[in-house]
Amino acid sequence: MPHTVITQADALSRLPALGELPGVQRGGWAFHLLSENDTVSGVAASRSGARHTDVVFVFDQRQVLGMRVVPDGDGGIVWGTHGNAVADVARRLVQIPAPGEPDAPNVVLPVTALGAPQTWETALGGAA
Incomplete structure (x- = not known):
């Protein structure tokens, strides 16, 4: 799915509920507009x-997907959830221990198992 990096202000104007992300006012979150066929x-x-990326996908006010991905090996998902509120x-998502901490999830669903042609980091605009 193609994406365009957008500013925090643009993201919040499109979906004000993103203001509920922890620490959003201090920065640290990157925002991506997801589109298909324009x-x-x-x-x-x-x-x-340092060793993971947390991602929240908001498709509308009632379809929200959260996941933690890691770059280990080919990269993959170590945790995911869905709900109807950001x-x-x-x-x-923020209650999940970071990789290496006690009780941190460590079973990786590889991106290749999903049939994705690229790593999550690349798909979300990170370095290849």
């Missing part, structure tokens, strides 16, 4: 740590 389908917000999904 039709906007949602907004993704991503925030990278605040609920974000709250669950």
